[in-house]
Amino acid sequence: MLEAVGERVLRAPKELLYALGFMVEIVRNIPAYFQMQRRGGGGGVLKMQILFTGVNALSIVAVLSLAIGAVIIIQGLSILPQLGQGQLIYTILIAVITRELGPILTAFIVIARSGTAISTELGGMVVDHQIEAYMATGLNPITYLAVPRVLGVVISLVLLNIYFNFFGLVGSFLVTQLVQPLALEEYLFGLYGSVTLRDFVASFAKSIIFGMIIGSVATYQGLSVERAGTEVPIRAIKAVGQGITLTVIANAAITLVSYL
Amino acid sequence: MADDAGVALNTKDLIVEFENFTPVRGISVKIREGSTVAVMGRSGSGKSTFIKAASGVIPATSGEVRVFGRLLGPLNNRELRRLRKVCGFVFQDAALWQNMSVYRNLALPLEQHYPELSNAERDKKIRRAVERIRFTDDLNLRPASLSAGEAKLVAFVRAILTEPKLLILDEPTTFVDRTGVDRILSMLRQLKDAGTTLVVVSHNATVVSQLADEIIVIDEGELLIHGSTDQVAASDNPVVRDIVSDVLDQAATFDSDILSLLGEIDDEG
Known part of the structure; x- marks a missing residue:
């Protein structure tokens, strides 16, 4: 029993290291993917991934960001004026929406939707020997299947982050109109005065890195299925667990580097 | 390298190990170019x-594989693609790509190996092959809509479209009607x-008796015998005899049918 627990504890960091090694392999294969695209292959996978991960997630991201923006402004407007710091609301909005919640919440949405979908799809392809069929045709599964999925997740995550920021900040403004009407000009000026270039760079750097992590972990877990269909859901669960763990660690690291 | 002259496929001490078992235990064979x-x-003998490890579709745990003299393993993407162009594979369960149409399943290997073909030329090649095998009229169907037999025929066409010099077939006739x-x-x-060098895994006695020049018999992951059909027929190993008995019976029937047919032709002549 103790031995089994110990083995599992030791296996987790090893798996994470393998997933990171796989990410390096994906980056190495990006030029080969674009070469293949020039020959006319693989473009469809990228488009479908952006459609599924980015476009199809727009509504859930819109609802989430509007609601969160509203909650922040309601809380802020009820607390900050009591402390004589009403103007801080803009700084808080930028800090919470742009710097932190935008990248991390869209990442969680993508992990839940696309991370599981990618690992399940690829795992099923392993079980059906479709991956072997790609190999037998001379198509490298990493170049043909993993790279476009990872790129699709990265592109989608950057776009979803922009979308989240837009709706989060617009949502805040709309709620402000209900609670404490403000001129649009004043609101935008307040935001403009609080935001810095560093906020945008950190936010988009996060989206790109999170996208790499989520895409790589999901494709790695999917392609790690060996033989049985029963492995597929297990790998999907691992894709979610590892995706969240690595994303949260990367988020803390980027925030530390950017703001301390 | 000189040893490999005229050899399509050469395996040396090939071992494949999975987590809990070893399906291939040190198999060494040489398959001559042009032989079948x-x-x-x-079932379950490995x-x-x-054949998957011998063609590099799955990695071997140890041992050597050479396809037309080239050692598999340290090849880069481009070399591997070049090798795949001359080595086709038909999977036991068809292994069609489910996320694309039947037509795309057939077009993708051609795009990969013959990028110089125009769309019209590629289309002509596909239509001609489909016509010869005659499995479906609607190539826009998804593989999930096909029966197991039809899927097998599509997989067969997919493998031969690129005109490989070595064709490896895993149970090519399973699920297929007469x-x-x-x-x-x-x-x-x-x-x-x-x-074309053909390597056919089959339990179908008709297929083996009508096509094979040589037979390889594997049991529990080990090579029992590799020789001409006559050599294998003469084997006194009971396991070998048990495995190939149907084939030998079928071959005898086939030969006698041919002899009686020739006799009838002679009589008429």
Whole structure:
């Protein structure tokens, strides 16, 4: 029993290291993917991934960001004026929406939707020997299947982050109109005065890195299925667990580097 | 390298290990260019794993594989693609790509190996092959809509479209109806006559008896015998005899049918 627990504890960091090694392999294969695209292959996978991960997630991201923006402004407007710091609301909005919640919440949405979908799809392809069929045709599964999925997740995550920021900040403004009407000009000026270039760079750097992590972990877990269909859901669960763990660690690291 | 002159496929001490078992235990064979070799054995004896490892579709745990003299393993993407162009593979369960249409399943290997073909030329090649095998009229169907037999025929066409010099087939006739089997056999005979090296895993005695020059018998992951059909027929190993008995009976029937047919032709003449 103790031995089994110990083995599992030791296996987790090893798996994470393998997933990171796989990410390096994906980056190495990006030029080969674009070469293949020039020959006319693989473009469809990228488009479908952006459609599924980015476009199809727009509504859930819109609802989430509007609601969160509203909650922040309601809380802020009820607390900050009591402390004589009403103007801080803009700084808080930028800090919470742009710097932190935008990248991390869209990442969680993508992990839940696309991370599981990618690992399940690829795992099923392993079980059906479709991956072997790609190999037998001379198509490298990493170049043909993993790279476009990872790129699709990265592109989608950057776009979803922009979308989240837009709706989060617009949502805040709309709620402000209900609670404490403000001129649009004043609101935008307040935001403009609080935001810095560093906020945008950190936010988009996060989206790109999170996208790499989520895409790589999901494709790695999917392609790690060996033989049985029963492995597929297990790998999907691992894709979610590892995706969240690595994303949260990367988020803390980027925030530390950017703001301390 | 000199040893490999005229050899299509050469495996040396090939071992494949999975987590809990070892399906291939040190198999060494040389398959000559232009020969047709049947790989036989009981179910679960390691035949499919052997041919997959021998063609580099799955990695071997240890041992060496050479395809047309080139050592598999340290090849880069471009070299591997070049090798795949000359080495086709038909999977036991068809392994069609489910996320694309039947047409795309056939077009993708051609795009990969013959990028110089125009869309019209590629289309013509696909239509011609489909017409010869005659499996479906609607190539826009998804593989999930096909029966197992139809999927097998699509997989067969996918493998031969690139005109490989070495064609490896894992149970090519399973799930296929009688007429489909006849069409596959006829195509395989044409490929054999054209000098293609064929490696066929099959339990189908008709397929083996009508096509094979040589037989490889595998049992529990080990090579029991590799020789001409006559050599294998003369083996006194009871396991070998048990595995190939149906084939030998069928071959005898086939030979006597041919003899009686020739006799009838002679009488009429």
